[in-house]
Amino acid sequence: MRKFRFVHTADLHLDSPFVGLHEVDERVASELREATFSTFDRIVDLCQEKDADFLLVAGDIYDSADRSLRAQLRFRDNLRRLSDSGIPTFVVYGNHDPLNRWSATLEWPEQTHTFGGDEVTSAPVVRNGEPIAYIYGISYPTRDVRTNLAKRFRRTDDGPFAIGLLHCNVGDDTGHEPYAPCTLDDLTRSGMDYWALGHVHNHRILSSKKPMVLYPGNPQGRSPRELGPRGCYVIDVDTGGHPSAEFVRVDTISWFSEAVSIDDLDTDEALISAVEATCQQMREQAEGRPAIGRITLTGRGPVHRSLARPGFVTELEERVRETEGSQNPFVWVERLEDATGSPIDLEQRRSGQDFVADFLGLVDEYRNEPERAASLRQHLGLLFDAGRAQKLLDEPTAADLRDWLDAAEAMCLDLLTAEED
Amino acid sequence: MRIDRIDIDGYGIFHEFALDDLSPALTVVLGQNEAGKTTLLSFIRTILFGFLDKRSANNLYEPLAGGNHGGRLGLVNRQDERFILERFAGAKGGPITLTLPDGSAGGQSDLDVLLGHTSRDLFRNVFAFSLTELQDFESLSGDDVRARIYGAGIGAGRLGLPEIEKKIEDDRGKLYKGGGSKQTIAGLIRKSDEVGKRLREIGDQVEEHDRLRSELETLDLEIDANREERQEAYADRDHTANLLRAWDDWTDLRSAQEQMNELPSVSDFPPDGISRLDGILQRRNGLRDRIDEIKGEITIAERELQKIDVDRDILAQSAEIEGLSRGLDKYESSKKDLPKRESELKLALVDLQGGLKDLGPGWTEERVGTFDTSVPARETVRSHGEALRATAERLRDAKRDADRAKDDRENASIDRSRLEKEWKALDTPPERDRNILEEERRKLRELRSLVSAHKEHRQEMAHKEDRKGDLEARGDLIERQFPREAISLPVWPAVLAPPIGLAAAAMLAVLTDGIAAPAIIVALGAVVGAGYLRLRSSLTTGPKKGAPKDDLNAVHKQLQRIEGEAATLTSLIETEDSSIRSLALQLGTDSSPDERSLGVLESELDNALESLRTWEAAEKRGREAAASVDERDERMLSAKEKENKAREEAQHAAETWQGWLEERNIDTTISPETCQDILSRIESLREKIKAIDNLRDQRVGAIQRDMEEYESRTNAVRRTCDIAEKPRSEFPGAVDQLIEALRTASKRSGRLQQLTKEIDDDTTKLTTIEATEQSVGEEIAALLAEGGASDEESFRRRADTFGQREELLTTIGDRRRNLERIVGHDHLDAFVSELEEVSPEQLQGDERQVKERIEELDGELTERTEERGRIGEQIGQIETEEESSGLRMSLSGIRERVASEARKWAVLTIGQALLEETRLKYERERRPAVMEEAERFFSSFTSGRYERILSPLGENQVAVVDRTGKRKDTSELSRGTMEQLYLALRFGLVREFARRAEPMPVIMDDILVNFDPERAREACRALGELSREQQVLLFTCHPGTVELMKSETADCKIIELSP
Known part of the structure; x- marks a missing residue:
């Protein structure tokens, strides 16, 4: 057979907002608004540079909840670019962009093939008058598809290579909603040579044997949970029909979440230097991209006293944003979180006979008994059960409550042990 | 602890x-x-x-x-x-x-x-406190008192528990309150609602986009239909407009053709016939007028010519008269200048006489002219002046030097007599040989050091005797007792001996200025130190347990050495004795002198030496003063001589100068400086004489000569022209008369010539014009023949008919061309037949109708195009709209901030709950024991007046109950009692803590100040118990407290801190 090459991407989420960001200045905001688009531009560039035979897009191209027409138009414009240079694109839609949420008047370019939502169909990729591969696919007709779509795939061609293109949740530990749930076994049985999947945001190869199964992840991280390099896969299929995968980084903005310990910091200046050094480290790891980072200050030490002063953390945050955010490429510290404690000897205070010892003892009781920790929720009703706030807030998880308990302990300790002679 | x-x-x-x-x-x-x-x-x-x-x-x-x-x-x-x-x-x-x-x-x-x-805080709050904290207590409210009481036990830092709880509540309130709207979270929720509302306004883009696109298609179809219909209407409108536009041309064409048919035929006529005829007639009339005019002019000129008369004599003299006229200004100014010059001359002569008189008698113009004022003469005067000045100066200096020398001599003489008087007043010393006195003093010092060393050696001798005795006793003891103990001697005397020797020597050296005796003392110090060291080492290392014999031998060896040293000392003392005796004899003092008498002797010797020094100095000063007087005498004589010589020189210089003056016949009393002045005046008078000569000859004489010559020239001309001559008094009038006569003659001669030339010119012109008039008459006859007319009138009639025909032909051609331009050549015939069928009113009606239809169509089209633009714009807006991206991002940001602020709120809320729970637990578990102890102390402080302290759980109150069972709030207690209550509570806590852990020391700073004596006593007792x-x-600064403490507690340690 003839060897060929294609690019596999998914979960573009064009024009959907970044989450987890407090505040950004206008320059950063405009970079963020453009980020998902720039990333897709780069994927299209990549197809052209690599001389790919076709592009596969496995769903969640945009978030229909956003109702963004811009996203659809920019997507179409880019596909037109590919079509004009003779590269066809195969598209299925996922839970975020089901068929019924696309504009009816959108005119797709000649070389774009979108799969319908009624049944699995196939389309050949033809080179020099001969099919080099068949693509099988099905789109989500509506958002809430809970049936196993993978089971509907049956290879019917006798061509050299078959690819399944599907937006689905394989297994039950992906950390994502179980849309179109299936197992790796379902995929293996279908007779495909390659499964081009979408849905899970962290890229991973589920199987490198036949059939090769992989999630390319979302090419642009959009929240502090989506850290690290992001991109798409370039797949080379050799004359023996064996695919090999190369991950290519295409993200526009890189996300980071870093911790800075104050254990060994004696002065405010040292703290500022440590934070700036962390920003520098992010800048290096971002390899020339702008970076958005969350910095958590941890540990115990003398600078905790400064950090506990009202406004200090905000000032520090502003200062770092000013120096790091104005550079090119910028590092935007989206949040500077203070999880430090005063430099007191907790063990000694626990063994004492005073109120502080009693307090620490009580906190330990809460910490060690999950049920008691859960009971802390009862104090929070005023805010968390209020109608208007409820819309904006997630119900606190057990982990949240544990985190808040730790923070409350640190805060009370600060107040109880405020120094004086 | x-x-x-x-x-x-x-x-x-x-x-x-x-x-x-x-x-x-x-x-x-x-x-x-x-x-x-x-x-x-x-x-x-x-x-x-x-x-x-x-x-x-x-x-x-x-x-x-x-x-x-x-x-x-x-x-x-x-x-x-x-x-x-x-x-x-x-x-x-x-x-x-x-x-x-x-x-x-x-x-x-x-x-x-x-x-x-x-913890540090607990220690500070419970175990170590000061009066300030007791006193602070008084100013607090009930709640605060309670907080302090328990706060002391919570081990918290700077902030008390209520302050902490309040701070948390405040912070929490700033973030969120149930009903508020100003809190951070409420603000964020409001913002989120606003952004959400705006997003909803922007709406569902996809649906809207699709709807707009289909509307756009419908509109496009309608717009095409509109445009087609409008095109047809435009064609109708244009045709009707053409017919209307052609109407005037068409009516003109028709009437021109009708007029043409009615005119007679004149087919040919000279071009521009009438204007040509008029032009020729006009030219002939002009020529005739000009002939009459020239004839008139010739007659007038001939008449004037006969009247003119010219004076030929004057004209012949014209060159000479013009020369006189040019010289007239110069003559007039000379005539005015002459008297001024004459009076100038007179004044200069008077001035010269004055100058001669100033020089003195005997000075004339000749003497001034010949007197020698040359540079060498002036130089001689100057050198005489300098010689006089120099000799006078030298005389003044010599005289001053002589006076000064005289004064010096008198002062020296006064000094000499004073110093001689001082010397004579001193006593002559008995002994005047200094060497004898200094030898005696040297011996005396040697004696003194010997006496002092001798004394020390005797003491050393006595010491050796003691040591000998000790060693003998030691030897006996060793022999008697076995085993014997090691003997040890301190090392310090040995170390000190040489330095003490050195110090003693140094002191002696200072006191006696000698060397021998101190050296002996240093040596002795070293010997004594070394000996002592040997003795010590033999005593400490020598005798040992189990070797008594060795010890005994060592003692004996020591004894022998000390005896040897004593013998050396004895001989030294004897030598010193004999030296002392010998020296005493030489000095004539007691043979064994003591230190005091030697001191007296030394001071006597010092006095003798001092008075000898004083007498010698006075003698020397007297002799020096006598020598000074002689020297000054000599100086005075020499100065006088110099003065006389200077006087002679001055005299000689004065005589030389007077001789020079006499030679030149000048007053001998004047000084060289005045003489210089006279020489300068002579020179200036010479200049004046030269100026007077010049004025007299050159100026006045020349003026008179010029005037006479001018007058004679004038009279010569007058004679020639036969006019009477005139004297100087009638000048310059005589010249003016000649000039006027010449001007009149010249004018008349010019006019005569001009008139003759004019008459000649006019005659020539007249001949030429008359010939031209003849040829114009022939031209008129030819033109009439060309126009087919016999006379001027018929010529004009024929011309008129021809003109009318030409005009009608032009009109017909123009109108046809206009019609062709409107419809084109091909359609002209059809167009003309159509014009024959219609009327203008009919056409205007048609035009109005078609225009109305077009306006209608235009309106529809504009409306639809605008609508299309609007929809296009909307689609464009939707396609490029970015606001919603921004809004979604800001909504996401708000959501995030709400979560973050909610976390802060939750942390504060949980912290608050935990503190509350801890407090309840603490109060429940610890308080009873603390209260029990505190009650005991409080009751004891107040001698049983108060028995109980109440602080019910969960109530923000502390109260006490007195002996009669009456309850009192803290606000009802006196300051002292409050402090006692607080102290009791502190003690309660101290006890409570001591029961649970290592008891810590209790440190208090002046806490009993406000206690009355009885309660202070009770408190002291309680402290003893504690x-x-x-x-x-x-810690206290009141001695009274110390006394009280001493009397109330058995074993109380008092320490005084000095500032």
């Missing part, structure tokens, strides 16, 4: 300060204000719990008096094991060195055990 020793290296005012006798029970430290009681309290806290952060605002007690910042505490635990805790300022509270009872080094954990895990369980340190 208790403190048994305090060592401060450096802390506040203390440096190398130690307290080492602290009682395990009760110690009272008495010190005035500023003695350092508070510093001491802080020192104990710092060593136990560490230095405060340098950034804190507290007093860090830097070492003001020096030393390292820190020190040591000796600590003893319940098992009576002793620890030493040392701490100096440094990182993280300052590093500690903890020495454990077994001498090994311990760490922070050992210290924690020793401190019973007491000190049975744990160490108590009471």
Whole structure:
């Protein structure tokens, strides 16, 4: 057979907002608004540079909840670019962009093939008058598809290579909603040579044997949970029909979440230097991209006293944003979180006979008994059960409550042990 | 745990300060204000719990008096094991060195055990407090009192529990309150609603986009139909407009053709016939007028010519008269100038006479002209002047020197008599040979040092005798007792002996200025030191247990050496004795003199030497003064001689000058300077004489000559022209008359010539014009023949008919061309037939109708195009719309901030709940025991007046119950009683803590100030009781408190701090 090459991407989420960001200045905001688009531009560039035979897009191209027409138009414009240079694109839609949420008047370019939502169909990729591969696919007709779509795939061609293109949740530990749930076994049985999947945001190869199964992840991280390099896969299929995968980084903005310990910091200046050094480290790891980072200050030490002063953390945050955010490429510290404690000897205070010892003892009781920790929720009703706030807030998880308990302990300790002679 | 020793290296005012006798029970430290009681309290806290952060605002007690910042505490635990805790300022509270009872080094954990895990705050609040805290207590409200009571036990820092709870509640309230709208979270929710609302307004883009696109298609179809219909209407409108536009041309064409048919035929006529005829006639009339005019002019000129008469004589003299006219100005100014010049001459002569008179009598113009004023003559005068000045100056200087020498001589003479008088007044000394006196003094000093050394040697001798006795006794003892003990002697005398010798020698050297005796003393010091060392080493290392014989031998050896040394000393003393006697004899004093009498002798010798020195000095000064007088005499004589010589020179210079003056016949009394002045005046008079000569000859004479010549020239001309001559008095009138006559003659001659020329010219012109008039008449006849007319009138009639025909032909051609331009050549015939069928009114009606239809169509089209543009724009907006992206991002940001602020709120809320729970637990578990102890102390302080303290759980109240069962709130208690209540509660806490952990020392700073004597006594008793369980340190500045404490407690240690 003839060897060929294609690019596999998914979960573009064009024009959907970044989450987890407090505040950004206008320059950063405009970079963020453009980020998902720039990333897709780069994927299209990549197809052209690599001389790919076709592009596969496995769903969640945009978030229909956003109702963004811009996203659809920019997507179409880019596909037109590919079509004009003779590269066809195969598209299925996922839970975020089901068929019924696309504009009816959108005119797709000649070389774009979108799969319908009624049944699995196939389309050949033809080179020099001969099919080099068949693509099988099905789109989500509506958002809430809970049936196993993978089971509907049956290879019917006798061509050299078959690819399944599907937006689905394989297994039950992906950390994502179980849309179109299936197992790796379902995929293996279908007779495909390659499964081009979408849905899970962290890229991973589920199987490198036949059939090769992989999630390319979302090419642009959009929240502090989506850290690290992001991109798409370039797949080379050799004359023996064996695919090999190369991950290519295409993200526009890189996300980071870093911790800075104050254990060994004696002065405010040292703290500022440590934070700036962390920003520098992010800048290096971002390899020339702008970076958005969350910095958590941890540990115990003398600078905790400064950090506990009202406004200090905000000032520090502003200062770092000013120096790091104005550079090119910028590092935007989206949040500077203070999880430090005063430099007191907790063990000694626990063994004492005073109120502080009693307090620490009580906190330990809460910490060690999950049920008691859960009971802390009862104090929070005023805010968390209020109608208007409820819309904006997630119900606190057990982990949240544990985190808040730790923070409350640190805060009370600060107040109880405020120094004086 | 208790403190048994305090060592401060450096802390506040203390440096190398130690307290080492602290009682395990009760110690009272008495010190005035500023003695350092508070510093001491802080020192104990710092060593136990560490230095405060340098950034804190507290007093860090830097070492003001020096030393390292820190020190040591000796600590003893319940098992009576002793620890030493040392701490100096440094990182993280300052590093500690903890020495454990077994001498090994311990760490922070050992210290924690020793401190019973007491925190710094707890120690400060419960175990170590001052009067200030007791007094603060009084000003607090009920709630605060309660908080303080329990706060003391919570071990919290700067903030009390209620303050902490309030702060948390405030912070929480700023973030969120149930119903509020100003709080951070409420604000964010509001913002989120606004953004959400705006997003909804922007709406569902996809649906809207699709709808707009289909609307757009419909509109496009409608617009095309509109455009087609409008095109047809435009064609109709244009045709009707053409017919209307052609109407005027069409009517003109028709009437021109009709007029043409009615005119007679004149087919040919000369072009521009009438205007040509008119032109020729006009030219002929012009020529005839010109002929009449020229004839008139010739007649007038001939008449004037006959009247003109010219004077030929005057004209012949015209060159001479013009010359006179040019010289007239010069003549007039000369005539005016002459009298001025004559009076100038007269004035100059008067001035010259005055100048001669100034020089003195006998001076004339000739003498002035010949007198020698040359540069050599002037130079001679100047040198005479200088000679006179120089000799006079020398005479003045010589005279001054002579006067000064005379004064000097008189002063020297006065000095000599005064000094001679002083010398004579002194007594002549008995002994005038200095060498004899100094020899006596040297001997005396030698004697004195010998006497002193002799005394010491005798004492040394006595010492040796003692040592000998001791050694003999020692020898006896060794022989008697076995075994014998080692004998040891201190080493210090040996070390000290040589330096003492040196010091003694130095002192002696200073006192006697001698060398021999001090040297002996140094040597002796060294000998004695060395001997002593040998003795000591033999005593300490010699005799040993089990070797008594060796010891005895050593003693004997010592004895022998001391005896030898004593013999040497004896001979030394004898030698000194004989030297002393010999010297005493020479000096004539007692043969064994004592130091005092030698002192007297020495001072007598010093006096004799001093008076000899004084007498010698006075003698020398007298002799020097006599020599000075002689020298000045000589100087005075020499100066007088110089003065006389200078006077002679001055005389000679004056005589030479007078001789020079006489030679030149000048007054001999004048000075050379005046003579210089005379010479200058002579020179200036010579200049004046030269000027007078010039005025007389050159100016006045020349003027008179010029005037006479001018007058004679004038009279010559007059004669020639036959006019009477005139004298000078009628000048310049005579010249003016000639000039006027010449001007008149010239004018008349010019006019005559002009008229003759004019008549000639006019005659020639007349001939030419008359010929031209003849040819014009022929031209008129030819033109009439060409126009087919016999006379002028018929010519004009024919011309008119021809003109009308030409005009009609032009009109017909123009109108046809206009019509062709409107419809084109091909359609002209059809168009003309159509024009024949219609009327203008009909056409205007058609046009109005078609225009109305077009306007209607235009309106529809504009409307639809605009609508299309609007929709296109909307689609464009939707396609490029970015606001919603921004809004979604900001919504996401708000959501995030709400989560973050909610987290803060949750942390505060949970913290609040935890503190509340801890407080309840604390009060429930600890309070009863504390209260029980506190009640006991309070009852005892108040001698049983108050029996109970009430502080019900959960109530913000503390109250007391008195003996009669009456309940009182804290606000009803006196200041002293409040303090006692507080102290009782503190003691309750102390007891409570002591029961649970290592008891800590209780340290109080002047707390009994406001207690009445009885209660103070009770408090002292309570302190005594407390000190049975744990160490108590009471700082006070009142001696009364000390006394009270002494009387109320059995074993109370008092330490006084001095400032």
